[in-house]
Amino acid sequence: MRAVPRAHPLWLAYILHRLSGLGLALFLPAHFWVLSQAMTNPARLDAFLELTGMPLVKLAETGLVFLLAVHFFGGLRLMALEWLPWSAPQKSLAAAATAGAFLVSTLFLMRAI
Amino acid sequence: MTEETTIKVRVQRGTADDTPRFDRFEVPAHDSQTVLDVVSWIQQHADPGLTYRFACRVGMCGSCAMMVNGVPRWTCRTHVRKVLGDAAEIEIRPLRNLPVIKDLAADLDPFFDKWVAAEGRHHPTRTRHDPIAPVDPGSAERAQASAGIECINCAVCYAACDTVTGNPDYLGPAALQRAWTLFNDAKEADRDAILDAVTGPGGCTSCHSMGSCTAYCPNDLDPMSAIAGLKRAAARRYFRKAG
Amino acid sequence: MPTPRDIDRHDTDILILGTGGAGLFGALHALQSAPEGTRVTIAVKGLIGKCGCTRMVQGGYNVALGGGDTVERHFMDTIQGGKWLPDQDMAWRLCEKAVERIHELENELGCFFDRNPDGTLHQKAFAGQTADRTVHKADLTGIEIINRLMEQVLARPVEKLQDHRAVGLIPTRDGAALAGVLMIDMRTGRFRLVRAKTVLMATGGGPTMYKYHTPSGDKTMDGLAMALRAGLPLRDMEMVQFHPTGLLAGDHTRMTGTVLEEGLRGAGGQLINHAGQRFMFDYDGKGERATRDVVSRGIYAEMRKNNNPQQEGVFISMAHLGPDWVAQKFAGMVKRCADCGFDLAGGKVEVVPTAHYFMGGVVVDVDTRTALEGLYVAGEDAGGAHGSNRLGGNGVANSTVFGGIAGDVMGADIRAMGALREPDPDALEAELARACHPLTRTPGLVQPLRKQLQEVMWDEVGVMRTAAGLRRGLAGIAEVSDALMEVGVASESLAFNLTWHDWLNLRSLCDISEVIARAALARDNSRGAHYREDFPETGAMEDSWFTVARQSGDAVAVDRAPVQFTIVRPGETILPEDAPETLVAAQ
């Protein structure tokens, strides 16, 4: 990637936030569609939910929760950064947010397995 | 230098119309040598057609900024040793996010047009016939204003910011930081005009706080926080008007 | 080769050359004073506000703002500093107008200078001043001034010709007035003749023909060379100010020659010679704290005693003051040195005297008018205000004060001027041929000749001079000058062809170097910045005279003109009888 020579913690936080947001936005229609099946075709929803037991799908699910967690913490971090008057750039916040995201997703993964 | 060593350099060539190409040079190495010295040596001894820009030679004018191994820098204040590291070669390109005039010389007009568009100039409350305004140098407001005042408009931050790359309307970190400085200046007459100028399309709300401006500013300034200040001020004004 | 028919032509009303303090103030004031609809054009060798030396001003701006200090005291310091050579009316104007100008900078342009805790402007004393007078913004005063000026000018309706290099002043056919200026649009390499009713020349001099020099790379005496060719008288051309402590980092780096600030010595920095000894007290009772010219000569003398080519200069050492304290107090300087690999706070850094400022310049009146109608000169290009020596802090005051005056005067004068003037086609042809000369020769390297000139000027026309040395210098300059005429520049592409501009730069430097050497030869005494080992006496102050150099035919002639003591005579003062010698608390 062209921008890699300029990578630094805040930039990584930015790109992570963006990619997670993008991922979530792409996933959202599918998520809505699956849920809609509840009314029109509960069996199909169940069949689909069965799949979530499979490791691959599980991994994908974990990924999604991870995305949401990353984006959530990243978003809170960003709003805190922008709206609360920090005296200096809070790189540690960025790190903490990512760490928090990892924590949540690993927790999820562990409990799910 | 006892033994004659050389530095390998890759330099982007061409004008706005050409597709850029790269020329390779080997430049004699010295103890005290900046990237600007390397570029100058090429023009003075190897390729008289090479174009670049510099003026002050000491990090005061911000004319000499270029992309060195993908990172925007003042070339006059960047020691070769700092960028060579383990790399076998130094790659030098014109400043990113700006039109190229020729070779390493970029056209800074868009950068300064945006400085003006951000209302980046003082709106006076006094004239030359009035006394000079007393200002408490220790006040919090003054500290905010002073934080970014030493910007030399080198456009390094502008070149570092990916939002500038993606959004041609984006005013960019330096212009916005200037606006924030003025906004906090006790002598400033028209803060509303400043906020209006920086909340339009391409204004402070386009910034994603990616912080490359702050990370690469050679002056250790912090445009990211200045822009956050503008966002805060704009939000405050929004709620005040609504409430 | 371009012919006059290939020249782009452009008309304006007020043309300004250069965007330092003088040029930008000229533009602002011209916009304020000229009648509605007047076209103001600003042309500069680089980018607006980003080249020139006003940006590089560190220490600050001299202005008497009360607290005991008066315009009279500022004036007396200026006259005494200039060793009675200044044009007294100009010096007075400088000191008087600086007061208004600093108010304009703070109140109208939005500069913010350092404050005292009570909110008033902080002022300090540079060497040679008898009051705390220098207004500053830390040690980056120039950045504050030029940025604020630049943004005000950019926001106004001026026509901008950036990367435009002025190459010749084109008079009318009868030679009585200026018709326009021939320029090169550097980006395209095309010539452009800009006609204007009034032209402000503010290209900032710049003694960059010395091996060690401080000014920005774009300054190469172009303005003075153009004025010389246009037949204008130039005064005080022997007066080159050397700053004692320029960085020495080898002749392959552009860092060499750049200034290590005055404050280092003021704070107690020590100068150490090749033998490891402090030496300044051998030359002056004030040691390292003596004035610039004295310290420069002290260092130069030590350098001459030492034949070790590995170590040319002397060292400045700060470590005894405590590296941490130094790193904090002089953060900018320490960082600058560190960037090129030197440890200023804890180690020692090699330094040399370095050519800093040019006191000489075009003869002007107090309103910046010259002998050529339509041409105005302000800033470092103009001579007279400083005489034989410029006080630290009077340089930027000079450029901003007289730049503004020039703008006001041009705006007023233009009302009485009718049509644009017709340029003399022969003069145009001659200037064109001159600029194109290298394009007709076999390409070669320009840089070695520049180095050769810089060595000659440093050795023979530098800090200490003798008649024999100056004659050798003249011969050396002529050699470089002749050789230059045989060096060509490849002409396939003239667009942003820096090597062509290097050639033109060196052309200007050669022309003015000769004038400096001739004026130095003509001054058979030692005053201020000019020191003759064979004539170390100052000469009687009562009989002070200044040099006036002029091109006559192919040669340069130097005459003497008596200084007019229009305000104060040597030995007298305009301060009240009971005024104290100095208001500065002893260090």
Place this chain on the structure above:
Amino acid sequence: MREFHLYMAQRLSALVMAPFVLVHLGLIIYAIQGGLSAAEILGRTQGSVFWFLFYGMFVVAVSIHAALGLRTILGEWAGLRGRALDATAAVIGLGLFAMGAHAVYAVTAGGPA
């Protein structure tokens, strides 16, 4: 000024979502133990005014938020500008809202009274 309103809308919708996301994440982690089934989901949500309001507001906020987020990305990375950009964002927002509303309706309508 419009630009600024869009910015505020995106930030405020994110703030609105913050508690929803926390609850939603917690629920996922809790519910996923022992697998998911349509009945389980529907049993919790059907006929519940609380969950209707919860997911309803979530959907409104996310439609605004994601549409504006994608608008930014499309502007910066796909070079869309002006009218085309606004129209695309509006379509995305309305589309998400329609699908989301359908899903909410599907999982909360009817069921045990």
